[in-house]
Amino acid sequence: MRQFIGLAAATLVLLAGCAADVLDKSADFDRHRNSRIVQPFDKPDTIYFDVRFGPDFPEGDPAAEEARMTWLQAWLEQRRLCTSGHEVAARRPFDYLEDNPAGYQQRWEIRCVVPAAR
Numbered sequence: 001m002r003q004f005i006g007l008a009a010a011t012l013v014l015l016a017g018c019a020a021d022v023l024d025k026s027a028d029f030d031r032h033r034n035s036r037i038v039q040p041f042d043k044p045d046t047i048y049f050d051v052r053f054g055p056d057f058p059e060g061d062p063a064a065e066e067a068r069m070t071w072l073q074a075w076l077e078q079r080r081l082c083t084s085g086h087e088v089a090a091r092r093p094f095d096y097l098e099d100n101p102a103g104y105q106q107r108w109e110i111r112c113v114v115p116a117a118r
Contacts, residue, residue, distance in 0.1 A: 050104035
């Protein structure tokens with residue numbers, strides 16, 4: 001019986017160590033949790049970047065702002081959008097009737113930079 005308890009305890013310690021490795025945040029965890037990118041059907045020249053503010057990424061904090069800009073760039077690269085660059089045309093709270101079931105707090109309107117004709 002003691003051997004079984006010792007083996008069970010060793011197994012639990014091993015599993016706890018493995019679980020800690022699995023539960024570590026991935027590099028994109030915060031981006032996926034606090035932002036999303038949307039391509040509206042009615043505005044083909046605009047991309048929406050929706051963000052949520054929280055204790056780790058508060059509004060007005062320069063480090064949080066830098067993180068949000070990094071998230072935006074990662075979303076654009078992942079979707080292969082704005083390959084020639086982009087500009088943030090507007091930052092605004094959600095309109096009352098806009099679809100926002102995830103509770104994002106701000107919507108940025110992004111416009112892709114069009115490369116100059118040669």
